[in-house]
Amino acid sequence: MTDPLGVFKIFPHLANGGYRVSSASTSGYNCIAWAAARDDRWWWPHPDGFWPPEAPLNETLEAFEAAFASLGYVRCIDYSLERRYEKIAIYASTAGIPTHAARQLPTGRWTSKLGRSEDIEHSSPDALISNNYGAPALFMRRRLGVFQVALRWFWAKFGRA
Amino acid sequence: MSFAATIRPTPLQEFLVEDFYNAIGDRVGGSEPGGVAARSRYACRHYFDPVAITRRKQILEESFRRLADDWLEKTAFEASLSDIIKLPAYQAIIELGEEAVPFLLRELESRPNFWFAALREITKANPVADKDKGHLGKMTQAWLRWAKEQRISW
Numbered sequence: 548m549t550d551p552l553g554v555f556k557i558f559p560h561l562a563n564g565g566y567r568v569s570s571a572s573t574s575g576y577n578c579i580a581w582a583a584a585r586d587d588r589w590w591w592p593h594p595d596g597f598w599p600p601e602a603p604l605n606e607t608l609e610a611f612e613a614a615f616a617s618l619g620y621v622r623c624i625d626y627s628l629e630r631r632y633e634k635i636a637i638y639a640s641t642a643g644i645p646t647h648a649a650r651q652l653p654t655g656r657w658t659s660k661l662g663r664s665e666d667i668e669h670s671s672p673d674a675l676i677s678n679n680y681g682a683p684a685l686f687m688r689r690r691l692g693v694f695q696v697a698l699r700w701f702w703a704k705f706g707r708a
Numbered sequence: 709m710s711f712a713a714t715i716r717p718t719p720l721q722e723f724l725v726e727d728f729y730n731a732i733g734d735r736v737g738g739s740e741p742g743g744v745a746a747r748s749r750y751a752c753r754h755y756f757d758p759v760a761i762t763r764r765k766q767i768l769e770e771s772f773r774r775l776a777d778d779w780l781e782k783t784a785f786e787a788s789l790s791d792i793i794k795l796p797a798y799q800a801i802i803e804l805g806e807e808a809v810p811f812l813l814r815e816l817e818s819r820p821n822f823w824f825a826a827l828r829e830i831t832k833a834n835p836v837a838d839k840d841k842g843h844l845g846k847m848t849q850a851w852l853r854w855a856k857e858q859r860i861s862w
Contacts, residue, residue, distance in 0.1 A: 588842035597842025
């Protein structure tokens, strides 16, 4: 299993399913923005970060849930692939402080922006369980439109596995 | 009368004026070789010496560089802005005070990153518009524009 970013020490579970680097590193956006499919701002409830005005400005799972709810996401029970839904996972430390977020791709794999480092594609949310990120604490999903479902089907069938 | 009893705590700027030391020297009769006046003249020459000033700036810049690199390394995978500014290296940069501002601006210009909390803490200014929060490029431009308006060179 290759480790092009040398991160197996930090995220040991990545070694199980491997990962693929899918972008260059940048400080222009972070994992929360990337989970929200944005790449132009750093999202965080902090005086220097962007934060949706509908969500409370504090570092709690409730505030992060509200931030994604403002984009149409609702809580769901797991991270299985559902054809008509796009899912995200919000990670939290053992103290319950949010640390990271990941988004499910049409293939069922997941994409994460690692801080200001690269975006990676990984097998499941569990692959990033670590001291740094804690573990997935909340899953959310939003229903896709017909066109998006068709696009996902096409991507899953003919896109990169 | 002892020397300590003759003077009171004085602002640094006054300490660095040679006449001030000469006056003390006269008052305490310290014009003898190796006395207060001679030592003060030596101190003044040292602190106003361009070589000493340049060297001090170099040391500060080297310290800043080490701290900035350390901070960048330790925050590579962090998303939390609250956590990254709590790190000791970031706090140490804030403690460098106003002298760190040109280094911060240079760093911001060459490899933009979230140095805004440090700049805010040191300068007590906040030139970033609410609508630009989180947008690294626009926040950087706002600070560099502010620095130019303040005639800060970096």
